[in-house]
Amino acid sequence: MNLRGAGVSPGIGMGAAYVLTGAVPEPVAGSTYEGPPEPERERAVAALRQVAGELEACGNRAGGEAKEILKAQALIAEDPGLVVGVKALIDEGIAAPRAVYQAFAKYRDMLASAGGYLGERVADLDDIRDRVIARLTGHPLPAPPPDLGTGEPYVLIAIDLAPADTALLSKDVVAAFVTEGGGPTSHTAILSRAMGVPAVVACPGATEIPPGTRVLVDGNTGEVRLEPTESDVARHVSANDARRQRMTTGGPGRTRDGYLVQLLANIGGPGDLDGALAAGAEGVGLYRTEFLFLGRPEAPSVAEQEQAYRAALAAFPGGKVVVRTLDAGADKPLAFLPPAAPEPNPALGERGLRLFEKFPKVMDAQLEALSVAAAVDRAGAVRAGTAAAELQVMAPMVATAQEAKWFADACHTRGLPQAGVMIEIPAAALRAESLVTVVDFVSIGTNDLSQYTFAADRQSGALGSLQDPWQPALLDLVAMTATAAADNGKPCGVCGESAADPAMACVLVGLGVTTLSMGAAALPAVRTGLGAHTLDQCQLAAQAARGASTAAHARAAARSHLPGLVPLGV
Amino acid sequence: MAERKVTVAAEVGLHARPAATFVQTAVKAPMDITVTKGVGGTPVNGKSILQILGLDVRQGEDIVIRAEGEGADEVLDQLAAIAGTP
Known part of the structure; x- marks a missing residue:
């Protein structure tokens, strides 16, 4: 059995599983005390x-x-x-x-x-x-043991680890960390990197691993392998060695024969820019703007928004920055965008661009802020004699060409020449031809496209196999969209999880996708994987994947055309 | 009431180490210290790490630090220096 999370501290760690449990219970509401x-x-x-x-x-x-x-x-x-x-x-x-x-x-x-x-x-x-x-x-606090009595480092597994838990541990005690929660800037990630211990975070199901199970943790790929065979171990170790030697963190994304594919970063705020630059991103392919809006009694001012957008433009002079307009809905309600009625199924409700149709002032303010940010960035670049960033704006949750045109017109009249839409609803992919003719670019959000195509909730772990990005039906929709975009001379990006898998990244390029955007940590592996293959190989891999009847076969078929991935261990 | 306007210079903004150093210095001062993000924002307690973190001040953003009483100028100079250190 294998689990998968996000690798945040590179390397391979192996040992017996130790699951840290015994959370301190929440004190009962309304409990009182005796005396003064x-x-x-x-x-x-x-x-x-x-x-x-x-x-x-x-x-x-x-x-x-x-x-x-x-x-x-x-x-x-x-x-x-x-x-x-x-x-x-x-x-x-x-x-x-x-x-x-x-x-x-x-x-x-x-x-x-x-x-x-x-x-x-x-x-x-x-x-x-x-x-x-x-x-x-007087409740006992769970704490990681100094050793398991085996004389060997163990794999520490928890829902989440606190700095006080991990600070006194070392490489001699812990072979790897695995947590169900956490992200790339969590303290588990920071301290494990500082300790040189491999770590995988955001790994669902980790705490269900039976204690004592031998576990292999690959901090590069995020794989957590239970009871690995000798050949598994050898494969991960040699891949890790090869990876260390061959990973390239700089230069434009390109296939071995020089076909350029921009490699961009997904960011959730200006705080992610440093990580994106460090990983060699050529720009931003998905700037999620929700952070500006969530938890606020009223919409942020144009000035505040403008500052946040300008930070991203300033970070990538001459590069591309794709900003996604507010993607809110009933699952993340905002005080200033009240839902019309309770929505039992928020994923299918009034969200994304649909909310803008009801609250055009919020959209106007966001587009205004983007337009000002671009103008300020251009003026600054002229003064400094450098290149300005290319701002592109896209709307989420677009189903029809009519909606796409409404949004593109709104952008164009605001002086934003590059207006696009996300392709994440099957209807939009099926009629991609009519959508791409009214916008300047499209970007495929594979996570939502997969959820809506397979009627499989993203939050439901039990439906994982339906959310597999290698599902041939999903590949068909990507191909349809990329082909329609290419026929009309429009760029087509992918900014979902699937772009972060080096094999899938090659397949997406083979399907005709022109830019790839992902979490910054995945960029070096994708850049290296792409650089190891020709465009021809990518196209053959894409064809083979679409010819398969299951996700597993599609993956295997594609990989057979991508031999350069093997020595990289990705 | 004395005040200092500073542009936060650290790459991480007024978070992590700069925030901790700032608050550690502020708690030693005998008088109240307030911090405002930008001009006209709501002042928060400069001795509260949680409130400082909650301001979410990023690199390049301005804060206004205020204090009153004997030694206020000296304390403000120290705090401004911390916030302005890259």
């Missing part, structure tokens, strides 16, 4: 102070990067706003553990709604909260 409030308040403040002290001491012992991180965590435990909040709740009669829980919740919500870097700090906040509650209730 002063002792309860003192008890809570003392627990906060003790946890701060523990975290700082742990950091001092660990040193290096962990010391800095844990010092900041200690500051959180003693945050004056938090302490005031806890005391006020206790004065209302709420018992100390519950008061701590509720006081943290306020900040937790604030960070979670911000998403991105701040969103990933939620796990840190939860850990500090649980440590304080454990102190108050």
Whole structure:
């Protein structure tokens, strides 16, 4: 059996699985205490102070990067706003553990709604909260053991790991980290890279691995292999060695015979730009703009939006920056875009461009901000004698050519010459020909296109095989879209997960896709994989994949035409 | 009331290490310290790491730091220097 997540710290780690469990339970809502409030308040403040002290001491012992991180965590435990909040709740009669829980919740919500870097700090906040509650209730805190008595490093598996859990571990103790939660800027990712221990995060099902199972963790590809055979191990290890030697992080994306395919990064805010640049992105292929809007009582001002867009343009002089307009819906409701009625099925509801049709002012403000950002960027480039970035704007959740034209016209009248749409609804792919003639480019969102094509909820793990990007029906829709775009001389990008798989990336190029956009971490592998094959090979691989009848066969058939992937281990 | 307007210079913005250093310095000061993002934003407590993080100040953005009382100028100079350090 194998699991898959996101590799965030490269290398191969192997050992027995140790699953860290035993979360501190949430204190019951409405729980109260006996006696006067002063002792309860003192008890809570003392627990906060003790946890701060523990975290700082742990950091001092660990040193290096962990010391800095844990010092900041200690500051959180003693945050004056938090302490005031806890005391006020206790004065209302709420018992100390519950008061701590509720006081943290306020900040937790604030960070979670911000998403991105701040969103990933939620796990840190939860850990500090649980440590304080454990102190108050006497609940034991789960902690990774110093060894399993086997004399060998083990694979540490958890829902999420806190810096205090990982800081005192080392390569001699832990062979690899696997977490169900977390992202590329989570502390698990940062500390594991600093320790040189391979790590895979965002790996669903990891904590169900039976303890003691031998596990191979590939921090490059995100694969987690249970009870690997000797040949599995040899393959992953040699791939890792080859990868280290051959990975290229720079230069334009191109096939071995020089056919250029722009390799772009998906970003969720200006905070992701550094990572994109470091991975050698040629531009941004998907700038998700939701972070500007979520958790706000009203829409962000034009000036605030403009600043966020300009940051991306400034990062890629002469490069392409594709901004996706607000993709909100009933699953992420916004106060200023109230849903007309409750939606039992938000994926099929009023979302994306459909909301803009109801709230044109929000769209106008966003397009205005984009237009200003592009103008400021151009003026700056002229002054500096450099090239301006090429701004492209696209709308999500477009089903018909009529909607596409409405959006493109709105962009054009705002002085945004490059207007496109996402192809993520099967209807749009089926009639791609009529859509591409009214827009300037299209970009295929394979995740949603797959969900809508197979009527298989993205959130449902049980339907994973239907969401496989190698499903031939999905490849057919991609081919249909790319062909229609090429026939009309329009660019066609892919900005879904599938572009991040080096084999699939070659197939997409073979299908006629002209740009690939992915999470920055995947760029080096895709660039290298593409550079190892000719356009001809990519086309043969694409043909072979479409000729197969199942996803597994399609993958195998494509790979048989892509021999250059084997030595790369991707 | 004394104040300093600073452009945050660190690559990570007023997050991670710069935020921690800022708050560690602020908590040592005897008087209240407030921080505002941009001009006319809502002031937050400069001694609260959670509120500082919540401001989500990125590289290149301006903050206004305010303090009142004896030694305010000195504290503000220190804090402005931290925020302005790349």
